[in-house]
Amino acid sequence: MAKLNFEVEELTGEIKIPAINPGATAHVKPNPSKDEHNTALGFPGGLVENWEAKAVEKMGELLGKYKSLRVFMDSCVRCGSCTDKCHYFIGTGDPNNMPVARQELMRKVYRRNFNPGGKLLGALAGAEDMSQSVMDQWNSYFHQCSQCRRCSVYCPYGIDTAEVSMAAREIMNSVGIGQKYCNEILGKVTTVGNNLGLQKAALANTLEFLEEDVEEETGHAVKFPLDVKGADVLLIAPSADFFSSPHIEGLTGYAKVFHEAGVSWTISSYASEFANFGMFIGSFDTMQTVAKRIRDAAIELGVKRIIVGECGHAWRVAYSFWHTLIGPWDFLDPKYQTPTHIAEFTLDLIQRGGLKLDKSANDERVVTFHDSCNVARASRMGDMPGGQFEIPRAVIRAVCNNFVEMDENTIREFTYCCGGGGGLLTDELMEIRVKGVSPRAQALHEVMERKGVNTMAAICAICKAQFTKVLPEYGFDMEVVASLHQLVSDAIILGGKPGV
Amino acid sequence: MSIELNGVTYETDEDGYLVNVDQWNKDVAVVLAKDEGVEMSDNHWEVVDFLREYYEEYKIAPMIRILTKAIGKKLGKEKGNTKYLYELYPGGPAKQACKIAGLPKPTGCV
Ligand code: SF4
Ligand code: SF4
Numbered sequence: 001m002a003k004l005n006f007e008v009e010e011l012t013g014e015i016k017i018p019a020i021n022p023g024a025t026a027h028v029k030p031n032p033s034k035d036e037h038n039t040a041l042g043f044p045g046g047l048v049e050n051w052e053a054k055a056v057e058k059m060g061e062l063l064g065k066y067k068s069l070r071v072f073m074d075s076c077v078r079c080g081s082c083t084d085k086c087h088y089f090i091g092t093g094d095p096n097n098m099p100v101a102r103q104e105l106m107r108k109v110y111r112r113n114f115n116p117g118g119k120l121l122g123a124l125a126g127a128e129d130m131s132q133s134v135m136d137q138w139n140s141y142f143h144q145c146s147q148c149r150r151c152s153v154y155c156p157y158g159i160d161t162a163e164v165s166m167a168a169r170e171i172m173n174s175v176g177i178g179q180k181y182c183n184e185i186l187g188k189v190t191t192v193g194n195n196l197g198l199q200k201a202a203l204a205n206t207l208e209f210l211e212e213d214v215e216e217e218t219g220h221a222v223k224f225p226l227d228v229k230g231a232d233v234l235l236i237a238p239s240a241d242f243f244s245s246p247h248i249e250g251l252t253g254y255a256k257v258f259h260e261a262g263v264s265w266t267i268s269s270y271a272s273e274f275a276n277f278g279m280f281i282g283s284f285d286t287m288q289t290v291a292k293r294i295r296d297a298a299i300e301l302g303v304k305r306i307i308v309g310e311c312g313h314a315w316r317v318a319y320s321f322w323h324t325l326i327g328p329w330d331f332l333d334p335k336y337q338t339p340t341h342i343a344e345f346t347l348d349l350i351q352r353g354g355l356k357l358d359k360s361a362n363d364e365r366v367v368t369f370h371d372s373c374n375v376a377r378a379s380r381m382g383d384m385p386g387g388q389f390e391i392p393r394a395v396i397r398a399v400c401n402n403f404v405e406m407d408e409n410t411i412r413e414f415t416y417c418c419g420g421g422g423g424l425l426t427d428e429l430m431e432i433r434v435k436g437v438s439p440r441a442q443a444l445h446e447v448m449e450r451k452g453v454n455t456m457a458a459i460c461a462i463c464k465a466q467f468t469k470v471l472p473e474y475g476f477d478m479e480v481v482a483s484l485h486q487l488v489s490d491a492i493i494l495g496g497k498p499g500v
Numbered sequence: 501m502s503i504e505l506n507g508v509t510y511e512t513d514e515d516g517y518l519v520n521v522d523q524w525n526k527d528v529a530v531v532l533a534k535d536e537g538v539e540m541s542d543n544h545w546e547v548v549d550f551l552r553e554y555y556e557e558y559k560i561a562p563m564i565r566i567l568t569k570a571i572g573k574k575l576g577k578e579k580g581n582t583k584y585l586y587e588l589y590p591g592g593p594a595k596q597a598c599k600i601a602g603l604p605k606p607t608g609c610v
Contacts (some may be wrong), residue, residue, distance in 0.1 A: 031514050185607050195608030202558035240609040243563045244594065245582060247609075275609060311609075424608060427515055427595075429558050463610040469592070478586075 004432050010474050013446030015410070015439045017095035018085045018316050025092045025435075028141045031428050033178030040187045040490045041286055045174035045255075051175040052130040058174045059106075062167050063114060068160070069167055073110045076100060082151040087416045088144050091435030096141045100150035105137050106164055117261075135177070142168040143179060144363040144432050146422035147280065147313075148373035153413055158390060162378075165422070166282030173281055181426035182277045189290050194239035194273035200226075206242050209429040214252060220494040222259045224251075225266045227301070233265035234298050235342075237309030238274045238461035246483045247464055249309050253485025256492045257346050258356055265307075271297035274314040275461065277412070279321075282424035287317065289324045291297055295326040304333035307340045310483060312372030312460030313421065315341060333363065341381050343391050346488055350398045356496025362400040362487055365455040367403070368447055369393060369484075370413035370440065370467075372460035386412075392459055392484055399491035404451045410443040418458075420466025434470045441474045457482045501538040503531055509555070517598075517605045523600030532600045536591055540600075544588055546574050561598050561606055 023457055035045030048054055063070045082099040084090065089097040096102060104126075111127035113117030118127030128134060146160035169179070188197045198206075207224035214222045225231065235258075241251040258265045271293040278287030298306055317325075318339040329338045349355050369392060375381070381388040389412045398401050410416050419436030447453040458464050458481065468478040502512040510528050511519040516535060518524060533540050540548075543587060550570050554562045562570075564582065574578015585593040594606050 181607075188607060196560065196606060196610070198560055199558070202560050205558060206563045206566065209563070209569075213565065213569070238609055243606070243608070244610050245564050246563055248563060465609045 004430070004434065006435075007342055008434060009438050009441075010282050011442065011445040011474055013442055013449055015442050017091065018090060020095050021093035022095055024094035025045060025088075025097070025144060025432055026094070026137075026140055027181065028144060028429060028431050029140050030426065031180040032327075033180040033183040035307065037180065038173065038176060038178040041173075041183060041283070043173045043178060043183075044436060047176045055130050055135075055171050055175050056109065056469065058171045059109065059167075060114065061112075061264070062170065066163070067165070069155065071165055071247070072103065072159045073107055073114075076103065076107070076159055077157070078298060079156060079441065081154050081156065082159075082311070085151045085154045086145075087148075087150070087436045087439050088146075088432055091419070091438040092144075092432065096137065097144055099155075102141055102145055102161055103164050104166055105134070105141055109134060110413040128290040128409040135172075138168055139177065140171065142172070143424065143429065146373070146417045146436070148417035148421055149377040150373065150412045150414070150416065166462050167279070167280070168282075170282035173283065179281070179423065182281050182423040186277050186281070186286055189273050189275070189277075190286075193270050193293060195275055195277070196239045196243055198239055198242060198272065203242060203267075203272060207267065210248070210252060210255070212257070214251065218494050220259070224254050224255050225264075227269055228264070228266035229301050231264045231266035231301060232304045233263050234271075234301060234303040234306050235265055235309065236271060236274045236294055236306060237267070238311035238314060239272055240465060241309055243271070244465060244468075246278030246468070246481055246486050247310075247461055249486035249489060250483025251485075253487075253492075254309060254342050256494065257342070257349065258490050259348050259484070260492060260494065260496065261345075266303070268297035268301060270300070274308055274311045274318075276314050276317045277423055279313055279317055287321065291317065291322060291325045300444065305336040305340065306332065306338055307342055307345055309342055310459040310461065310464060310485065312374040313323060315381075316374040316378040319381075322433075343390070343395055343484060344382055345397070347391050347395050350395070356493040357399055358493050359399060359401050359491055361491045363402070365400060365482075365487070366402040366451065366453045367396055367400050367455045367457055367482075367487065368403070368444070368453045369396060369411070370418070370456050370463060371411055372458060372463050373415060373417045373421060375459060376413055376415045382423045391454045392457075395484060396487060399487050404447055404453055406443040406447050410439065416443070418463040418466040420461070420468065421462050425462055425466055430470075433466060434473050437466065437470045437474075441476070443469060443478070444471075444480070445474075445486060454480060454481050455482050455487075457484050457487060459484045466480050503528060513605070514606055515599075518602045521602055521604065522552060524552075529602065532602075534594055536600065538589060538596070538600065539567050541562060543575060543579075544600075547585065547593065547597050548586060548601040550574075551597060551603060555601070555603050561594060561603055564593060567593060
């Protein structure tokens with residue numbers, strides 16, 4: 001990779017509030033999408049005529065559609081509580097990365113057009129017309145928000161900057177300003193079936209390879225079935241699980257768990273993606289188109305239930321929106337909840353004695369857990385409050401002897417984003433990706449120094465890809481990053497139990 | 501963006517990947533490598549050759565473990581691992597080696 005042309009913070013184990021540095025990352029912008037990427041999603045190819053007015057019109061439409069957006073625009077009292085809570089502000093010092101300032105980029109246009117005082121007094125009331133310079137700021141700073149919702153936890157009014165940035169991106173797309181990374185990928189998932197553009201033959205080859213590889217290593221014929229009609233379980237995994245490390249090791253873990261459980265399962269080549277970037281660009285329609293492939297595949301294959309793999313934002317989409325997007329689930333077996341997270345399935349199996357585990361297989365590891373933002377703050381898991389925190393931890397404790405938490409202000413609902421979420425996992429945004437991981441990097445460094453941690457487990461494809469890429473810039477070994485089910489995979493004694 | 505070499509223009513995208521996979525040849529690979537700060541050795545070429553072969557058949561780069569295993573078979577078991585691939589291509593086998601091999605940039609959560 002080309003050398004970084006910015007400085008990387010030194011590891012001290014401490015998360016420090018930076019000196020303010022106006023405009024520090026104003027130059028960081030996403031690559032613009034090609035016209036065909038936009039039109040494929042139903043957006044205008046290039047910048048539309050009279051775009052300033054059209055953007056304001058779209059804002060008006062969204063304010064009518066999402067009551068919460070109007071509340072967020074109106075209710076900020078500038079208390080300042082959110083200002084130092086965003087990892088991008090902490091990493092860059094750029095005041096526009098303070099959540100309140102990020103919202104303000106939209107609020108000033110809102111005031112000018114939808115608020116009586118702003119209409120009358122203009123700049124005096126902090127109101128501003130939509131213009132090229134405002135749009136430049138939007139394009140920079142709404143793409144320096146990973147929609148992680150950390151700021152909203154600290155806001156007394158619950159103002160959710162993630163929703164503001166989704167709305168901003170929806171407005172941008174509606175006037176023809178698209179982000180290449182998200183829009184190109186959405187084109188692939190809606191045609192090929194996954195973000196990677198992995199076609200059926202390649203997927204089949206990958207899965208066959210894994211079968212051989214696992215059998216070579218363990219002597220057990222663990223299957224990775226593809227497009228098997230009549231299977232009980234449809235597994236929907238993020239496509240990174242078919243491609244990268246440590247994602248693949250997680251997929252291997254799921255397969256071993258199913259093998260031991262004795263359930264028949266399958267992957268679908270048609271719906272070979274759990275990720276749903278429709279959420280990142282704030283587009284309900286796109287989100288629905290992407291999700292619908294999963295419903296169609298489940299019906300076509302005649303499965304009884306859907307279990308999903310390790311992916312953070314997709315879990316939010318599945319847990320919070322699937323029912324509205326692609327329900328009802330009348331074609332599935334009502335005995336099971338839809339969706340089921342693989343961590344829930346595994347923990348349940350462990351608790352019922354259905355997995356034989358050798359924890360000592362992970363004895364060289366001292367493990368900590370990174371809560372993924374979308375799992376932690378935008379969804380739940382299982383049937384108890386906080387299940388999204390406890391279930392993955394219970395799985396880790398069941399398969400590892402050494403588990404240690406990071407600083408309490410950096411985990412559970414206070415977790416810091418990996419820095420690559422929200423559609424920012426692309427090379428041209430590397431500067432904010434590297435800087436944005438700094439709070440997580442410091443917290444990890446601290447437990448490595450103090451408690452000998454050498455492994456950080458995650459349950460999100462984006463977190464894993466982002467960490468393996470950017471943590472080495474701070475001097476970490478990329479192998480500190482592990483999939484939750486990689487730890488499970490290493491501890492399972494195959495053939496140990498008849499399934500239950 | 502583009503690369504000019506021996507009277508031929510090679511169009512590249514904003515990240516420096518060749519736009520046309522079929523235009524690739526070893527000379528332009530050396531230029532792409534230099535741009536990445538990579539000096540091509542025989543072992544570097546083994547990786548690039550395997551990527552091209554795999555792409556030819558499957559229209560995508562291989563999953564990382566398929567690549568490490570293939571390299572292990574060709575260059576010896578001790579080299580069949582991710583660490584060695586990163587020694588060859590510090591920017592990552594999926595992105596940097598693909599770029600030098602003229603393959604399109606992998607998209608998604610990678
Ligand atoms: S949602 Fe996350 S990334 Fe966006 S402003 Fe809030 S803390 Fe920052
Ligand atoms: S915490 Fe909420 S009310 Fe306070 S400044 Fe931030 S957005 Fe405004």
